[in-house]
């Protein structure tokens with residue numbers, strides 16, 4: 001709809017412009033032309049009127065117009081007589097007055113510089129009315145030839161010759177109906193309505209007149225009414241209200257309004273028949289009617305029999321392990337903390353322990369006057385006295401007014417994914433993309449909304465639980481979201497971590513149109529995928545703009561209520577979650593080429609439902625660059641090896657003091673929350689993907705828009721002097737192997753992907769290899785070494 005509107009607007013603009021170019025009049029010219037036409041119209045009017053009285057007397061003067069001694073009786077003398085003769089006698093008879101009116105009206109429009117569009121329709125319909133009347137009055141030509149004029153007579157005669165008298169009457173009747181229906185937009189209902197209204201108005205006027213007769217003030221105005229029908233309504237509007245309000249405030253305005261109605265009936269007529277409001281209602285009704293008839297749009301309909309994975313597919317690791325609190329351990333740790341602090345002359349007013357799955361939090365309230373920084377500095381001493389690794393001191397605990405000391409439990413408990421999924425907090429979560437990450441220190445299930453994050457950065461040294469964390473995130477979504485609602489784009493350079501999700505390719509995965517595997521393991525393909533996601537993002541923004549929705553949630557809600565027309569390209573938009581498992585590897589090989597689209601997506605994609613989860617082993621600054629960091633406010637840190645790494649990922653230390661095996665810190669921009677990541681093992685993921693994979697699926701994986709990479713071959717203008725130092729060697733490798741691929745150069749010359757790609761572009765520019773051919777290797781255009789050297793020497 002909106003598009004159509006803009007199109008028509010654009011059209012009208014262009015026509016306006018072309019008009020201006022072809023017929024531009026200055027203001028002064030318009031005044032001159034307007035006044036000329038206006039006066040000409042009046043002249044026509046006068047001469048026509050007078051022609052009816054003097055035409056017989058003036059007959060003789062018509063033949064001798066140049067004779068100055070002859071006088072005509074027409075008000076405009078011989079000129080008027082000639083005009084009258086031409087337009088009335090030889091022209092259209094009585095109907096010629098239409099021309100006079102039209103010319104006057106045109107003059108008026110030009111003089112006041114009014115829009116000319118209405119003028120066109122006046123002329124069009126005016127000429128039709130004139131011809132109709134002329135033809136109609138042509139019936140009486142024999143008795144009075146002036147009524148229809150020559151044209152009227154001829155037209156009438158012509159019609160009668162072919163279709164007879166009855167046929168002519170029928171044709172005239174038809175033209176009259178067309179005029180009433182098209183020009184006046186008159187329907188039988190309108191006529192009935194009009195008469196009913198008139199009757200009513202007349203009745204009320206009659207009644208009100210009765211009332212007014214009793215009031216001496218109003219009677220005077222009624223008289224005015226009768227004598228001056230045009231001016232009266234204006235006076236009445238003010239005067240009776242002023243005079244009658246003090247005595248009878250309420251009924252006074254009523255008769256005034258009702259009195260107006262019959263007088264303005266002719267003008268009201270057109271306003272009544274323009275039923276734009278009704279039309280709008282029909283459009284509104286369309287979506288509600290569709291919803292009434294078919295219900296709200298259900299995106300899950302195509303896979304309506306889809307069953308979500310059952311909880312039994314997950315293993316319960318806590319079975320048998322009762323959540324008993326080891327009192328002895330608690331007591332021991334408490335005493336050690338108190339003693340250590342005492343050694344440093346720090347007295348404690350109160351101590352409280354909260355036992356979590358892997359760590360116990362001891363909250364202490366120091367005696368008054370103790371400086372918090374003093375306790376913070378004792379971190380290592382407390383760790384020494386407790387003979388435990390991974391002590392973390394939180395001083396103070398935000399919002400609590402206590403100091404926290406986190407001490408790892410001797411026997412850490414596994415938090416199974418099963419318990420996290422089964423928790424009411426997750427089950428009842430009213431979130432767009434709910435993730436259950438595990439349990440907090442107080443044994444509460446930790447649930448967050450990925451849609452609100454809106455992107456997540458994960459880091460941790462190898463073997464600390466990153467892959468398990470990613471699986472936990474994906475499992476959360478599989479348990480909560482229908483295949484129609486979310487799609488994953490999985491990038492797994494390690495090639496083994498996410499392979500299990502291949503089984504749900506046609507349910508949950510999205511991929512590029514020409515790629516075979518949905519899970520991307522080749523770094524070169526990641527660039528295309530990221531750029532394709534950028535295209536998808538731009539497309540989605542266009543759809544949102546068109547639908548006047550601010551985000552994907554509003555857009556999908558509108559679509560479900562059938563307010564968006566699929567014929568205009570609208571469709572239900574699933575969330576897209578991009579998971580990159582080993583980001584460091586990607587940045588090392590592709591650098592800026594991946595950083596730019598990732599930064600773009602991270603900056604802009606939140607509103608249109610594309611969310612990024614990026615995991616890396618090496619949280620160093622050249623991997624997690626400033627631009628990436630700035631756009632990933634939500635971060636998860638598993639254990640890292642150094643304080644610097646911890647700072648890079650969390651902007652504070654702490655991740656280096658974690659104990660590993662799924663122990664993690666989560667931040668969404670402000671405070672750090674320690675969470676024990678839910679554990680989901682590979683066999684469990686396999687069971688879930690088997691369960692989903694065995695069900696009916698979509699015909700293919702969700703298609704991302706096609707992206708033609710830069711290898712598309714436009715860089716043919718590379719200067720010979722700008723060639724890579726290894727250009728010659730590369731050319732030889734390619735010609736010898738007769739295979740134009742960048743990966744061959746990478747292997748043989750031990751180059752990075754970027755440099756190899758650049759050399760291939762240079763080889764193409766030098767005419768040694770052919771253009772990019774998609775997944776196939778490029779064609780080698782030089783047959784052997786001799787030819788190669790010859791070609792390069794000739795340059």
Ligand SMILES: Nc1ncnc2c1ncn2[C@@H]1O[C@H](COP(=O)(O)OP(=O)(O)OP(=O)(O)O)[C@@H](O)[C@H]1O
Nearest residue numbers: 414461462463464465466467468661662677678679
């Ligand atoms: N939440 C957890 N609860 C219990 N054990 C865990 C948890 N997470 C990980 N582990 C243990 O740590 C091991 C390594 O985890 P994972 O494979 O996720 O590490 P990673 O960080 O992905 O390592 P890499 O980077 O080398 O792939 C697992 O096999 C498991 O035994």
